[in-house]
Amino acid sequence: MTAPTRIDKRFAALKQEGRSGFVAYVSAGDPDHDTSLEIIRGLPKAGADVIELGMPFTDPMADGPAIQASGLRALRAGANMNKTLDLVRGFRSGDDDTPIVLMGYYNPIYVYGVDRFLADAKQAGVDGLIIVDLPPEEDSELCLPALEAGLNFIRLATPTTDDKRLPAVLKNTSGFVYYVSMTGVTGTKDVNTDHVTGAVARLRSHSDLPVAVGFGIKTPDQVRAVGAAANAAVVGSALVSKIAETLTEDGRPTPKTVPESLAFAAELAAGVRT
Amino acid sequence: MVQSDLQNSLRVGPDEEGHFGIYGGRYVAETLMPLILDLEKAYADAKEDPAFKAEMDSFLTHYVGRPSPLYFAERLTEHLGGAKIYFKRDELNHTGAHKINNCLGQILLARAMGKKRIIAETGAGQHGVATATVAARFGFPCVIFMGETDIERQKPNVFRMRLLGAEVRSVTSGSRTLKDAMNEALRDWVTNVEDTFYIIGTVAGPHPYPMLVRDFQSVIGEEVRKQMQAAEGRLPDTLVACIGGGSNAMGLFHPFLDDDSVQIHGVEAAGLGIDTGKHAASLTGGTPGVLHGNRTYLLHDDDGQITEAHSISAGLDYPGIGPEHAWLKDNGRVSYYAATDDEALEAFQMSCRLEGIIPALEPSHALAHVIKIAPDLPKDHIICMNMCGRGDKDIFTVAEALGVSL
Numbered sequence: 001m002t003a004p005t006r007i008d009k010r011f012a013a014l015k016q017e018g019r020s021g022f023v024a025y026v027s028a029g030d031p032d033h034d035t036s037l038e039i040i041r042g043l044p045k046a047g048a049d050v051i052e053l054g055m056p057f058t059d060p061m062a063d064g065p066a067i068q069a070s071g072l073r074a075l076r077a078g079a080n081m082n083k084t085l086d087l088v089r090g091f092r093s094g095d096d097d098t099p100i101v102l103m104g105y106y107n108p109i110y111v112y113g114v115d116r117f118l119a120d121a122k123q124a125g126v127d128g129l130i131i132v133d134l135p136p137e138e139d140s141e142l143c144l145p146a147l148e149a150g151l152n153f154i155r156l157a158t159p160t161t162d163d164k165r166l167p168a169v170l171k172n173t174s175g176f177v178y179y180v181s182m183t184g185v186t187g188t189k190d191v192n193t194d195h196v197t198g199a200v201a202r203l204r205s206h207s208d209l210p211v212a213v214g215f216g217i218k219t220p221d222q223v224r225a226v227g228a229a230a231n232a233a234v235v236g237s238a239l240v241s242k243i244a245e246t247l248t249e250d251g252r253p254t255p256k257t258v259p260e261s262l263a264f265a266a267e268l269a270a271g272v273r274t
Numbered sequence: 275m276v277q278s279d280l281q282n283s284l285r286v287g288p289d290e291e292g293h294f295g296i297y298g299g300r301y302v303a304e305t306l307m308p309l310i311l312d313l314e315k316a317y318a319d320a321k322e323d324p325a326f327k328a329e330m331d332s333f334l335t336h337y338v339g340r341p342s343p344l345y346f347a348e349r350l351t352e353h354l355g356g357a358k359i360y361f362k363r364d365e366l367n368h369t370g371a372h373k374i375n376n377c378l379g380q381i382l383l384a385r386a387m388g389k390k391r392i393i394a395e396t397g398a399g400q401h402g403v404a405t406a407t408v409a410a411r412f413g414f415p416c417v418i419f420m421g422e423t424d425i426e427r428q429k430p431n432v433f434r435m436r437l438l439g440a441e442v443r444s445v446t447s448g449s450r451t452l453k454d455a456m457n458e459a460l461r462d463w464v465t466n467v468e469d470t471f472y473i474i475g476t477v478a479g480p481h482p483y484p485m486l487v488r489d490f491q492s493v494i495g496e497e498v499r500k501q502m503q504a505a506e507g508r509l510p511d512t513l514v515a516c517i518g519g520g521s522n523a524m525g526l527f528h529p530f531l532d533d534d535s536v537q538i539h540g541v542e543a544a545g546l547g548i549d550t551g552k553h554a555a556s557l558t559g560g561t562p563g564v565l566h567g568n569r570t571y572l573l574h575d576d577d578g579q580i581t582e583a584h585s586i587s588a589g590l591d592y593p594g595i596g597p598e599h600a601w602l603k604d605n606g607r608v609s610y611y612a613a614t615d616d617e618a619l620e621a622f623q624m625s626c627r628l629e630g631i632i633p634a635l636e637p638s639h640a641l642a643h644v645i646k647i648a649p650d651l652p653k654d655h656i657i658c659m660n661m662c663g664r665g666d667k668d669i670f671t672v673a674e675a676l677g678v679s680l
Contacts, residue, residue, distance in 0.1 A: 059453065059454075061460045061461065062303045062305075062464060065447075075579065080579075081577055081578070106301060107563045107578040107580070108578035108579070110569075111561075111574065111576065111577065112577075132303050133301040135300060135302060135304050135307045137291065156304045157304065158303075158304045159305070160304075160308045160467055161304060161307075165308055169304065180305065183305050183464060183466070184465040185464060188465070
């Protein structure tokens with residue numbers, strides 16, 4: 001095995017603290033590069049234990065309207081893979097502890113070139129990858145090379161992943177397991193915490209990895225409830241919707257964008273601290 | 275077939291993981307993966323089940339109207355003065371295109387799998403109409419996803435779908451055309467995965483779709499083999515079909531892939547011209563990438579962002595193509611060409627005036643290619659072109675392009 005990543009260290013530290021983690025998702029470059037960097041830099045202080053940075057893609061098949069819109073805002077403002085990695089570098093220059101997970105779809109990585117991407121991501125300070133459209137059946141594409149390169153490959157487990165399939169899903173997963181709390185796209189329905197409690201117990205019977213839960217978590221109370229059941233709660237759509245609320249009509253940032261987004265992140269983060 | 279022949283055959287793909295060479299595969303969200311594996315199993319079972327085949331054949335005969343005729347286009351042949359041109363008349367099928375062949379197969383699978391609800395994406399609306407048709411016939415509620423732009427330019431088909439009881443959902447994300455309709459259908463599927471069957475309309479998407487759609491469409495080429503034997507006592511020399519996702523083409527081509535004497539030409543939509551960037555020719559003007567569950571040739575930029583396709587024909591307006599076509603391009607078995615909007619419009623009018631057949635704008639692209647190659651070929655050279663759809667739905671688009679107000 002390779003050396004522990006920032007993700008491994010962060011979940012070990014959370015265990016020591018005796019609390020669950022808060023994972024904050026934003027799209028890289030939303031609403032523009034500089035504002036995005038300011039938001040990301042402010043997230044740890046606001047209480048994000050892990051940052052999930054979306055790699056914008058024109059055709060995000062598993063995302064609902066909020067994250068679709070956020071990715072398109074970023075693309076319109078000139079986001080691309082090089083700039084996403086620049087954001088990570090910019091963040092790392094001031095924070096060497098908070099884990100960064102890149103989340104997105106495979107095509108931009110495939111076009112960038114898998115080997116080049118893994119080398120550049122590792123060098124920039126990325127710790128893990130969540131690639132929605134790479135199930136275990138396609139592990140040789142990116143998962144195995146990523147593990148080889150010392151990055152965590154975080155797999156999504158879903159309500160349709162039954163006990164027979166779960167071992168295959170968990171096999172090459174590292175860092176943590178991301179449980180998708182519902183069948184659906186991001187940011188639509190509300191999380192059902194009873195279902196989550198049962199699902200997390202099922203995952204833990206198959207794996208020692210920490211379990212983060214996402215999809216449908218929008219409020220501090222939901223963060224608290226999911227945090228009580230799992231090792232971390234992920235909020236994405238609600239956070240990028242908050243960013244959207246602060247923008248001008250044509251999608252440009254205002255003086256409210258950074259402080260209000262971070263204030264909302266802090267409210268959510270309080271859910272795992274009280 | 276002896277073992278060495280089998281290894282040399284181009285007709286045995288995909289492999290167990292759904293790959294045609296490096297293309298194909300199963301690039302989908304985990305939520306869908308168990309369902310895709312179920313579908314693969316259901317299809318394998320259906321292929322072994324004589325009752326499935328018997329029911330399929332019965333519906334193809336009595337409901338779709340197969341076999342579709344193989345027609346000698348005599349006046350077009352005389353006009354072009356070269357090769358002898360045949361049309362495979364799949365535009366005469368019930369619902370007016372080849373799409374119904376596949377929809378019938380998939381709805382029988384949906385029923386066998388105990389699904390309760392049907393969804394589909396559509397571009398020109400032909401696949402949507404065919405899906406709404408079989409959903410009505412088999413008693414399934416049905417939702418069709420269609421880009422807002424396509425709804426505007428294909429109004430007659432939208433109304434047809436509604437008459438057939440389907441809900442047509444307007445897709446306003448992205449470029450508001452076929453690829454976005456497919457994204458939205460995938461989002462619906464992920465949300466309603468337990469009870470919903472997604473009838474994909476072309477030879478694309480995650481394995482096993484490219485394989486099963488091809489198999490259901492192969493009835494086209496199988497009929498042509500028999501009909502050409504009856505008409506000419508031999509196989510055709512050249513096959514021509516238009517390609518958006520590539521299902522009518524794959525249906526015509528696949529039964530002939532191992533016949534070395536048969537040249538095979540696929541024709542993509544060159545839109546305003548390949549060099550303008552406003553086209554839908556993924557093979558001619560694209561590079562390999564991963565979208566909608568499979569690796570294939572795509573129109574995308576150097577950051578892997580999908581670019582918008584353009585074609586006068588909504589049914590060809592897709593930035594990808596079936597993975598088996600990608601493989602057949604790379605190994606050289608099929609030659610791929612492109613025809614522009616203007617060339618398709620000219621071919622459309624030529625077919626109307628010389629043959630009394632109003633073709634859809636999709637096969638008008640195939641015809642445009644035939645018009646280019648036929649004059650230089652000898653008179654005993656036989657071309658078979660798939661007339662895969664009829665043009666009633668396109669008359670408004672054509673009127674606008676010709677500057678006629680209706």
